[in-house]
Amino acid sequence: MEIATHDPQPVSPTGKALRLAGLFAFMAGLFIADTLTDLEIAIGVLYVAVPLVAASFLPARAILLLSSLCLGLLLTSYELTTGGDPAAGPINRAISVIAVIAATVLVLRIRPAILAGIAAREQLARVARVNMLGELTASIAHEVNQPLAAIANSGNAGLRWLEAQPPNLDKARQALARVVSDAERAASVIARVRSLARPVPPHREWLNALDTVEEIIALIRDELARNQVSLSIDNMEGMPPVLADKVQVQQVLLNLILNAVEAMGTTPPAERTLRITIGVAEGGRALFSVEDNGVGLATDNVEKLFDAFHTTKPDGMGIGLAVTRSIVETHGGKVWATANEEGGASFHFTLPTSRTDIP
Ligand SMILES: Nc1ncnc2c1ncn2[C@@H]1O[C@H](COP(=O)(O)OP(=O)(O)OP(=O)(O)O)[C@@H](O)[C@H]1O
Ligand SMILES: [Mg+2]
Known part of the structure; x- marks a missing residue:
């Protein structure tokens, strides 16, 4: 996922300015306290709070800048401080400097992971919408x-x-x-x-099929783990790019995967397997299959599963597959279901690729 480059959580410009002003006030206060207190008192170590707080709303470069400013202030107040034991000064100063540098390095290293989490939450929210x-x-x-x-x-x-x-x-x-x-x-x-309902026109773009699948899997990995479902993904070598709206395709995958997980509720946990296959169908279309070893299809009339409001679940809406079909067909693809020989069900859908004549 290319998410680590995003900026931190959106904070309003006024919110940002206020937080920044707070940080500067804190630094100024600390500078005065550090200068006035004796050399034995390593109050400067509190500068570590600056990179820690800045990480929540500032980009990496600004965090670095603020940390350097803290180091500058630390060393200046050391020069200005007259009271106390001169022997304690260098040691305390060194501890403070090392603490600020270590905090900055840590913050900058952990930051991409935090941002990835934020971006993943945002994307899940979009798909959920x-x-x-x-x-x-x-x-x-x-x-x-x-x-x-x-x-x-x-x-x-x-x-x-x-x-x-x-x-x-x-x-x-x-x-x-x-x-x-x-x-x-x-x-x-x-x-x-x-x-x-403000219309959201489909935003078609060239997609890498495997990336699209892996992105949605990343978002529901916890759900799969919670249900003790093991997952395998088979991707065809040299898969052509797919022309589709990424969020909508992920919505389709999400519906099929959640159905598969629900269908495996009665399968012994150790046997619950979800298999996603990516390949090419006739006519150069991309073919995605989501295969489970759950209860299997309850009906011979497989078409009926795609009807709106057809559900066999007590709290089901019967809408997942209807939405799935409408998305796939708007993209010029097809969706269908088959029963697996060894039990369970497979749902397949196709989408146009660079090898397809786009209608
Ligand atoms: N993987 C599967 N294995 C067996 N049956 C399935 C599978 N996927 C769907 N079905 C059957 O098709 C029905 C319709 O599925 P659909 O996703 O449209 O609705 P739902 O899952 O019941 O409710 P929701 O609207 O919350 O998704 C399900 O109730 C279930 O009976
Ligand atoms: Mg469903």
Whole structure:
């Protein structure tokens, strides 16, 4: 993952300025205290706080600069201090200098790991947001469905009143009025959703298939470990680049992997194996397969699994595979499921590559 180069957590410019001002005030206070106290008192060692605090909001170069400034202040106050035992001075000074340098080196070495953690959290949040879209779709569908059912009912009632002998125009008019008000209700739901859902156009780019898979795995490695699932990834040599929206492809992988993990809930922990294969299908498309040795497909009608709201899980939405299919098909690919001979299920999807004629 190319994340170690990111800047630290986004802090507002005012927040940054305030923290920096705080650091300078601390350094100035320390300088005065260090100068006024006797040489035996190694108060200068407290400068180590500066690189430690700076690491949370400043880039590497600024941390280095601040640390050098601390060293400068340390040595200057040593020169200015007159009281105390001159023999203690050099030792205390050396300890302080070494402590500040060590803290700076440590901070700069640990910093990439901290930043990688922050970037990974951000990316997971992005993928999870797309996941939420699936849930949002489900509740919208529900809200629109209600008035639609009511419209069909009132419409039928209206027809019956018109067909009656003699036709009851008054009742028919009431039924039609209900149709109109329910249609308005449905329209208002849609208008509300429209104002909510800012369209996110797919951002297609050339992707390295293995990197894309490994990035999403890195984000859910803890989840796999928690479920005691062992993982293998097979990547074809000379895999061509894939043309797709990275976040959306990772969303697809996430749905399939989570389903596989859930399907292996009843498999003995030592046997839980998730296999991801990356290769090339007919026509030069990239072929991704996610294979598990879980309960297997409960139905012969595999197509049904991809229907929205089809679920066999007590707390499932039945949306994961529907979203998966819509993403893959928007990219000009296909998704399907097969039963493994030795038990378990495999889900496969294709995406265009540099070897495919893009539609
Ligand atoms: N790897 C798998 N092995 C066996 N059955 C599966 C597998 N993946 C999906 N299924 C079946 O397909 C159904 C639909 O999956 P889908 O991901 O769309 O919904 P879900 O997992 O039930 O709920 P959610 O919306 O939270 O993802 C599942 O309920 C399950 O019955
Ligand atoms: Mg699912």
